[in-house]
Every structure is written in structure tokens, then in C-alpha cells.
Amino acid sequence: MKDKKTxxxxxxxxxxxDYDELETIxxxxxxxxxxxxxxxxxFFVFVSIIVIFSIKIIYLSTLDTKKIYSENxxxxxxxxxxxxxxxxxxxxxxxxxxxxxGLRPQLIENKKKILINLKIIFPEINIKQxxxxxxxxxxxxxxxxxxxxxxxxLWLLGDKAIEFPKRQYxxxxxxxxxxxxxxxxxxxxxxxxxxxxxFDDDLKVKINKNLPLELTLDSNLQYLxxxxxxNAKTDFRNIGSAAILMRVDNGExxxxxxxxxxxxxxxxxINDDNFTNKITLGVYELGxxxxxxxxxxxxxxxxxxxxxxxxxxxxxxxxxxxxxxxHDKLPKNLSAEQILIRSSNIGxxxxxxxxxxxxxxKFLNSLELFETINFDLGEIGTPLSFxxxxxxxxxxxxxxGIVTTPLQLAKAYAILxxxxxxIEPFLLKNKKKIKNNREQILSNETSNKINEMLRKTxxxxxxxxxxxxxxxxxxxxxxxxxxxxxxxxxxxTFVSLFPASNPKFVLLVMLDEPKPAPxxxxxxxxxxxxxxxxKYKGERRNTSGWNTVVVAxxxxxxxxxxxxxxxxxASKNF
Amino acid sequence: xTIDPNKWIKTLPNNNLNDKSxxxxxxxxxxxxxxxxxxxxxxKKYYFSLTIIIIGLVSVSAIKNKTRNLQKEIxxxxxxxxxxxxxxxxxxxxxxxxxxxxxxxxxxxxYLELELTTYRAEQIKHLENKNLELIISEPVKKDEKKKLSxxxxxxxAKKIKKKKNELAKLKKLYKNPETIPGEVKAEVAKKIxxxxxxxxxxxxxxxxxxxxxxxQKWGVIQLVKVFxxxxxxxxx
Numbered sequence: 124m125k126d127k128k129t130x131x132x133x134x135x136x137x138x139x140x141d142y143d144e145l146e147t148i149x150x151x152x153x154x155x156x157x158x159x160x161x162x163x164x165x166f167f168v169f170v171s172i173i174v175i176f177s178i179k180i181i182y183l184s185t186l187d188t189k190k191i192y193s194e195n196x197x198x199x200x201x202x203x204x205x206x207x208x209x210x211x212x213x214x215x216x217x218x219x220x221x222x223x224x225g226l227r228p229q230l231i232e233n234k235k236k237i238l239i240n241l242k243i244i245f246p247e248i249n250i251k252q253x254x255x256x257x258x259x260x261x262x263x264x265x266x267x268x269x270x271x272x273x274x275x276x277l278w279l280l281g282d283k284a285i286e287f288p289k290r291q292y293x294x295x296x297x298x299x300x301x302x303x304x305x306x307x308x309x310x311x312x313x314x315x316x317x318x319x320x321x322f323d324d325d326l327k328v329k330i331n332k333n334l335p336l337e338l339t340l341d342s343n344l345q346y347l348x349x350x351x352x353x354n355a356k357t358d359f360r361n362i363g364s365a366a367i368l369m370r371v372d373n374g375e376x377x378x379x380x381x382x383x384x385x386x387x388x389x390x391x392x393i394n395d396d397n398f399t400n401k402i403t404l405g406v407y408e409l410g411x412x413x414x415x416x417x418x419x420x421x422x423x424x425x426x427x428x429x430x431x432x433x434x435x436x437x438x439x440x441x442x443x444x445x446x447x448x449x450h451d452k453l454p455k456n457l458s459a460e461q462i463l464i465r466s467s468n469i470g471x472x473x474x475x476x477x478x479x480x481x482x483x484x485k486f487l488n489s490l491e492l493f494e495t496i497n498f499d500l501g502e503i504g505t506p507l508s509f510x511x512x513x514x515x516x517x518x519x520x521x522x523x524g525i526v527t528t529p530l531q532l533a534k535a536y537a538i539l540x541x542x543x544x545x546i547e548p549f550l551l552k553n554k555k556k557i558k559n560n561r562e563q564i565l566s567n568e569t570s571n572k573i574n575e576m577l578r579k580t581x582x583x584x585x586x587x588x589x590x591x592x593x594x595x596x597x598x599x600x601x602x603x604x605x606x607x608x609x610x611x612x613x614x615x616t617f618v619s620l621f622p623a624s625n626p627k628f629v630l631l632v633m634l635d636e637p638k639p640a641p642x643x644x645x646x647x648x649x650x651x652x653x654x655x656x657x658k659y660k661g662e663r664r665n666t667s668g669w670n671t672v673v674v675a676x677x678x679x680x681x682x683x684x685x686x687x688x689x690x691x692x693a694s695k696n697f
Numbered sequence: 698x699t700i701d702p703n704k705w706i707k708t709l710p711n712n713n714l715n716d717k718s719x720x721x722x723x724x725x726x727x728x729x730x731x732x733x734x735x736x737x738x739x740x741k742k743y744y745f746s747l748t749i750i751i752i753g754l755v756s757v758s759a760i761k762n763k764t765r766n767l768q769k770e771i772x773x774x775x776x777x778x779x780x781x782x783x784x785x786x787x788x789x790x791x792x793x794x795x796x797x798x799x800x801x802x803x804x805x806x807x808y809l810e811l812e813l814t815t816y817r818a819e820q821i822k823h824l825e826n827k828n829l830e831l832i833i834s835e836p837v838k839k840d841e842k843k844k845l846s847x848x849x850x851x852x853x854a855k856k857i858k859k860k861k862n863e864l865a866k867l868k869k870l871y872k873n874p875e876t877i878p879g880e881v882k883a884e885v886a887k888k889i890x891x892x893x894x895x896x897x898x899x900x901x902x903x904x905x906x907x908x909x910x911x912x913q914k915w916g917v918i919q920l921v922k923v924f925x926x927x928x929x930x931x932x933x
Contacts, residue, residue: 132811155740162743169750176757200783219786296794346798 144546203291204326205310206335207305207319210377213342215301216319218312221292224265228257230284237282241265244276256406268292283385288661293319294486295387300345302384303400304338304500304550307481318550321501334508337552344368344378347681352382355427355634355674358643361667363635365401365529366678371537371626373631374546379403399502400531401633406504409532409616410605410667414471415573420541421474421484423569429460429576436469441513450604450666466587466602468521480511483519489564490535492527499550504528522603529616533631536618540626542567559688574599578623584650587668591619591676592648596683599623601676602667612636617671621679628686632675640664645673 200220207216231237234257242250245266256263265285266273277285293308295301306317314320317340326336352364368378382402385393391480399405421427434456439448453467462470475483487493496506506527509515518524534548543565577599580586587602600619606615615634620626645659662669790819870877921927 159739159743162747166746168741169754173753200779200786214790217786217790219790294790296790297797298799300797300799329828335781343798346802350802477719590704 129636134610135291143182164431175485176365184508190196196571202332202462203585204293204308204470205328205332208324208335208337209342210338211341211343211420212450213297213353215297215338215340216305218291219294220289222287222289223267224269224273224277224417225262225282225288226253226257226265227262227286228260229243229284231257232284237280237284240280240282242610244273252387254684293541297342297643298386298388299384300342300349301340302377302387303381303402303580304340305387306500307387307390315501317500321499322551333523335478338550339375339377340550341377342380343684343685344682346677347685348378349380349382349384351674351678352380352632355637355670356382358673359634359637359640359670361637361670363397363401363633364674365631365633365635366531366570367402367533367629367631368495369533369537369629371541371546371620371629374534374537374548376548376550377628379550380471384669393541397635400500400633402533403496403498403500404504404528405692406506406526407417407633408523408608409529409614411460411466411471412504412532412536412601412602412616413461413519413525413578414466415539415601415618416487416490416492416535417471417474417478417483417520417570419565419573420483420578421478422572423486423534424478424480424482424564426482427459427474429458429572431459433457433459433462433473434655436467436473440469440472440517442517445518446512446526456499460576460579460583462587463576463601467582471520472517475516483516484511487519487592488524490538492531493525495690496528496531496534496548498530498548506531522605529631529633532618536620536631537626537629538564539570540629542570551560574620574623574626577620578599581619581623581675584652588617588619588672589648590645590668590672591617591679592646593676593680593683594648596679597622597624598676598679599626600672602672604666605645613665615665615667617673617675618665618680619675629678630675632671632673632678634674635669637665639663640670645669 124515140267154532163532179361198277202218204216204218206214206218228235234254238250238254238257241253243246246264253265263314269277269287274287290310291312293312295305304317307320308317308319309315314326318336319326322336348366348368352366355361355364363380363382365377367380369376369377379402381399383398385391416426422429435454436453436457439446441447442565450466453465454461457467458464459470459474461467462474493506493508495503506525509525513522530548534546535544537548538544543563545564547563577598579599580602581592581598581600583589588600589598591598598619598621600617603616603618605614605616606612613636615637617632619630619632621628621630625666637660641661642664643660643662645662646655647653647659649656
């Protein structure tokens with residue numbers, strides 16, 4: 124009611140309706156409404172188009188330009204695996220496009236012509252077999268991995284029956300040089316061994332495909348070491364050899380060679396055990412190199428010092444079935460230092476007996492010699508476990524009856540040389556850096572004493588490693604000669620630390636079954652008796668001092684300038 | 698009772714009485730205002746926005762065309778860059794293969810003729826001043842070279858002495874021809890005789906001595922002389 128009243132009040136006037144005019148006005152209003160609707164419709168259509176376009180523009184602007192122009196471009200090359208480079212940036216592995224040649228028999232127009240052409244291009248091809256395959260009327264490959272020349276020749280035939288499936292192939296420009304480290308990939312570019320397998324996920328990662336995987340290895344050092352090992356084969360007729368060069372302060376592996384090796388580009392399957400990675404996978408009894416640990420354990424536990432004299436050392440002792448004797452005639456009374464320098468087996472046994480099983484076992488365990496090492500390769504050997512006892516202690520003191528990998532031995536020597544700090548060997552650059560709070564296994568004093576003794580083993584005339592006394596490099600080291608299991612063949616090792624006053628590198632050289640080299644001319648370094656040194660020929664012994672030491676000396680002489688050892692005391696005497 | 702008309706009229710509302718004159722006059726302004734007006738401003742707005750849209754669309758398509766052309770150009774450039782990258786990718790790999798230590802050693806062995814001297818570490822002098830270049834002490838081989846040069850010198854000196862002695866002897870002989878032995882004299886006489894006979898033959902029958910071969914040789918020599926600018930007749 125109120126509403127009606129208010130409405131009446133608001134109504135100020137009235138009008139007369141002209142029905143004729145109203146009709147036209149109504150019509151106009153309707154027309155205007157229709158046109159307005161049309162315009163709004165068009166407006167919305169245009170607006171929606173603009174919105175769609177703007178969305179597309181925004182989407183495109185947010186996309187990575189490289190993606191738009193690269194991935195859609197068929198000519199562009201997208202690596203399936205990242206490159207592998209060494210510490211100098213030298214390419215060790217890279218993927219490239221290669222072509223295979225396939226034949227689709229259904230599309231052949233002139234069978235005779237195609238067979239003749241194939242015989243001309245591939246003279247080694249068996250045409251009868253190709254003909255048989257053609258008759259089966261199924262697609263088959265004529266040749267995989269075509270060369271540029273072969274591809275061009277086949278392509279120029281212009282035969283539609285010949286197809287060129289493209290795929291990526293891993294190339295190793297250094298061929299044999301890193302065969303045991305890099306490993307291989309299969310046809311689908313999946314790592315099947317070595318670094319290729321261990322870092323398969325990292326190598327296949329889609330992000331940062333152009334960023335190579337950098338290793339700590341150095342191609343030049345690797346080549347020089349490999350060359351010396353190859354030369355050693357002609358001199359000492361060994362069946363295999365291996366070497367590892369590592370930084371003692373952080374465990375960075377600079378070179379790792381194992382011979383025999385193979386050309387990675389040939390993709391051959393090898394079943395011969397001799398082709399295993401001797402440094403990481405091979406588990407060996409390494410002999411007298413263990414005496415250094417016996418000495419170190421004795422000094423660390425304050426059981427002995429360098430000058431502790433062991434009197435009345437017997438020439439031969441027995442422990443159950445084991446007969447322990449000296450390799451050479453040695454003085455009856457020897458100081459602890461002399462035991463290492465002269466490599467006395469009986470002396471080492473006496474030190475170990477003084478030390479006791481538990482302490483010795485604890486020391487060796489702290490060096491992680493009998494555990495499976497954590498390394499950047501899948502091919503890792505596991506040392507065999509054994510039971511400790513009195514006789515085991517005696518034999519273990521001079522490195523017999525206990526086995527480990529050369530990699531673990533090098534690691535243990537690095538720990539002895541670097542002041543007793545624990546390290547982990549590694550191959551991937553920038554993976555591990557020196558930590559501030561490193562675990563210290565043995566004291567600096569013990570480390571220094573051991574370094575001094577190792578230096579004397581090389582520098583003193585009575586030492587077993589004279590041939591490695593290369594002037595200027597202050598080499599220290601220990602020899603190891605062991606008999607292979609169930610064989611009279613020897614496995615000789617020499618582990619060196621240099622410069623001995625402040626070791627920076629550890630080099631382990633191993634020769635598998637070296638033979639005596641009576642025709643080899645040994646060059647003795649200068650001594651008091653012979654200030655200019657002297658040459659010697661006709662040696663019949665094949666212990667470590669007569670072969671691995673020589674090889675290690677030659678290696679250090681060659682790689683020394685590359686390693687650029689500065690601040691050497693010895694170098695100042697030039 | 699008479700009715701006062703004024704009184705009665707007064708009771709009526711005033712408005713109606715005052716507007717009697719305008720009673721029948723309709724207010725046209727009011728009337729017009731009741732008629733719904735055409736919304737011209739709204740229509741203008743729509744036309745304006747429509748023209749903007751159309752202009753916008755036209756310009757967008759024009760810009761899009763241009764950008765598409767640019768895009769084509771960019772993508773073709775990208776494609777060529779990709780090809781170059783691919784070539785570079787292969788070339789660096791080839792370079793790595795060619796410059797691998799193994800290959801360099803092989804090539805050096807095959808092609809380098811330089812005899813490289815190996816210096817032992819002890820041959821290199823240690824420098825206190827690190828800014829200076831390394832001074833290489835005399836290699837061991839230098840002593841050997843010295844020895845070699847000395848021996849060569851002594852040999853040459855011996856030869857010179859020998860030659861001098863021979864010359865002195867010849868001088869003596871020429872000074873005293875009587876001392877020349879008879880055998881030597883006879884040999885020289887024989888040679889002189891032979892030469893005389895030759896010259897006589899040439900004088901008597903020059904046709905036989907001048908053969909076609911000799912003539913051809915002479916001709917060729919003269920031609921070469923002419924070609925090189927050497928006078929054909931000696932002395933001119």
C-alpha cells in the first residue's frame with residue numbers, strides 16, 4: 124500500500140499515449156536492441172580471440188627460446204649423454220650422430236642393380252647372404268656405423284629401398300687410454316661398465332646436457348704412465364701391469380692404468396680375466412709393502428721407534444705350516460728402520476709379535492684395507508676375510524696371507540704420507556674437497572717417521588728401491604714381491620710417495636708375472652762408491668727392486684715436470 | 698439564507714483556480730520528457746570500441762606478419778647456427794683424436810726430423826729468481842760435440858798439410874824440369890800425341906766429327922742460352 128502511495132506522489136504528470144507513434148518507437152527500440160546484441164556478440168567474439176591470442180603470446184614469451192628453436196628443429200643435435208672430460212678439458216667421451224644402412228626389400232625395383240652397387244661400395248660384403256635376406260622380404264641392416272664416405276656413396280645411389288636410420292653413438296677419442304675407467308655404453312646409449320655405468324643417471328640427465336662430466340684424471344699423465352708400462356712389458360715380459368697416481372691430501376686420482384687394455388670404440392666383448400681392472404677390481408696378496416704398516420703400527424702404539432734394535436734375527440722361523448725366511452742374507456741385528464729399508468721378513472714378524480694381534484688388527488682396520496672401498500666405479504674388488512691368529516699375525520706382518528686391492532693399498536699409503544688423515548679416493552672432479560675436520564688415523568710424528576724411512580729405502584745403498592732414486596724428486600717408497608696363489612709366478616709392487624719430506628703424490632706400480640731381464644741395462648744412481656753411477660747387465664733376479672722400482676723411477680722422471688713439484692729441497696741442489 | 702459564493706469558492710483549492718487560464722494548455726516539455734530518449738552516447742561508445750578493436754586486429758595481424766617473417770629469419774639463423782654447432786661438435790671431437798698424446802707421438806715419430814735432446818733433471822740449473830727463465834746447463838752431448846769438432850779439425854789440418862807438401866813438391870819439379878822422371882815425361886808426350894791426332898782428324902774431316910747428336914746438343918744449349926739471356930757468342 125505504501126509503495127502505491129509513494130508511486131502516486133512521485134508521479135508528477137501524465138501524458139497522452141499516441142499509439143501510432145508508440146508503435147514506431149517500440150519497433151526502433153527492438154531494432155536497437157538487436158543491433159546492440161549483435162555488436163556485443165561481435166565484441167565478445169573479438170575479445171575472446173584477443174584473449175586467446177594474448178594467452179598464446181604470454182605462453183610463448185614464458186617458454187625458453189632455445190626450446191622453441193632447437194627442439195623443433197630436426198637438424199639440431201641433442202645429446203643423449205653428456206660429454207666426459209679430463210681435468211684439462213680434454214674430451215674423453217662424446218656422443219655423435221651416426222648412420223646405419225638398412226634395406227627394405229619391398230621397395231626394391233632392380234635387385235641385380237642394387238646388389239652390384241652394394242658389392243662396389245662394400246667389397247667385403249657377402250652378396251649371397253644379402254640376396255637371401257632380400258628374398259625374405261623383411262627389413263634388414265646392410266651395415267651398421269657407416270663411415271662418411273660409405274654414407275655419401277650409398278646416398279648418391281638414390282635408391283628408395285636403402286634407408287639410413289640415424290642414431291647416436293659414443294666415441295672415445297683417446298681409444299685405449301682410459302678403457303678401464305670409462306667403460307662402455309650399449310647400442311641404446313646406456314652405460315654398461317666403468318664411469319659410463321656408475322654415473323649413468325648423471326650422464327643422461329636432461330638439464331645441463333652441455334655441461335660435461337669432469338674427471339680428476341689427466342690425459343698426459345695417463346699416457347706417459349701407460350707408455351712406461353708398455354715399455355716395461357718388452358723389458359720384463361710381464362703379462363700385465365697397473366699403476367695409480369693419486370694426491371695424498373684429498374685422494375684425487377690423477378691416473379689409473381691397467382694393462383692389457385682395449386680400444387673402447389671397437390665394442391668388443393672381452394672374457395679374458397687378464398683384462399680386468401687390476402687396480403680396483405683385482406684383489407691380490409701384495410707382499411712386503413705391508414711391512415710399512417707393521418712399522419707404522421709399532422711406532423703409533425709406542426712399541427718401537429726408528430732406532431729400536433732387534434737382535435739375533437734368525438734366518439728362518441716356522442709357524443705351523445708356514446716357513447718364514449729372508450729373501451736375502453741380512454745382518455743379525457737390525458734397527459726397526461733397517462728392517463723396513465732392507466725389507467726383513469723376520470724383523471717384521473718380530474715387530475708384529477711385540478705389537479700383538481689386537482693392536483695390529485685395529486691399525487690395519489683403521490686404514491680400511493679389508494673393507495670394500497667406496498669408489499667412483501662399479502668394478503670394485505672385495506678383500507677376502509680371514510681369521511686372525513698368531514701365525515696369521517706373523518705372515519700378515521710382511522704382507523703374506525692377506526689380500527686387498529691396489530687402490531686400497533695406495534689409499535693407505537696416502538694416509539701414512541699425508542700426516543695420518545683419512546681420505547677417500549675419487550674420480551669425479553669437484554665431488555669432494557678437503558674437509559676442515561678430517562679424521563686423523565695416526566699422528567703426524569708417525570707419518571713423518573714413516574716418510575723418512577721410506578725415503579731411506581730408496582736413497583740408501585742398502586735399500587731395496589735404489590733405482591727409483593731420481594734426483595730432484597725425493598722419492599720414498601717400499602717394494603713388495605709376492606708369489607701368486609698356487610703359482611711360482613710373481614706379482615711385484617712398488618708404492619712410492621714423493622716428495623718424501625712433504626708427500627703430495629702416491630704412485631703405485633704393479634707388474635704381473637715379470638721375468639728376469641738379463642739383457643736389461645740397469646743404471647745405478649750415483650753413490651759414494653760410484654759418484655757418477657754405473658751400468659749393470661745380466662741380472663737374474665726378478666724381485667720388485669729389479670723391475671717395478673725401475674719402471675716407477677722412469678714414470679716419476681717423466682711425469683715429475685708435469686706435476687710441477689715446487690718447493691723441493693732436493694731441487695735446490697741442482 | 699443566501700449562499701456566499703465567494704466563501705464557497707474559497708473552500709476550493711487555490712491551485713486549480715489560479716491555473717484556470719492554463720487549464721487546457723498541456724506542458725509539452727513535460728510531455729516530451731516522458732517519451733523514452735534514444736541512447737546515442739551508448740551507441741557511440743560501441744562504435745568507438747569496435748573501431749579500436751578492428752584497428753587493433755588489423756595492426757595485430759600486420760605486426761604478427763612482420764614478427765612471423767622475423768621469426769622465420771631467426772629460426773633459419775638458428776638452424777644454421779645449429780648446423781655450425783653440430784659441425785663444431787664433430788670437429789672438436791676430431792681435434793681431440795688428432796691431438797691425443799698417442800697420435801701426436803706417432804706423428805712426431807713419422808714426420809719430425811728434429812733430433813730432440815733429452816735433458817736430465819740434474820742438467821737444469823735451479824733458479825733463485827723465479828721470474829727469470831730456466832737456464833739450461835750445457836748438456837752432456839756438448840762435450841761429445843766438442844770432441845767431434847776437435848777430431849774433425851785435426852783431420853782437416855792433416856789433409857791441408859798433405860796438400861801443401863804435394864804443392865811444394867810440384868813447385869820444385871817445375872823449377873827443375875830436368876829432375877822430372879823419364880816415365881812421367883813419356884806419358885805426357887803420349888797424351889800430347891793423342892791430342893794432335895784428334896785435332897788433325899777434326900781439321901781433315903769435320904763432317905764426321907760433327908754428328909747429329911752433337912749438333913742437337915749444341916742447338917739446345919744455344920736455345921737455353923737465348924732463353925736465359927746469356928750471349929750465344931761468348932764475350933758479347
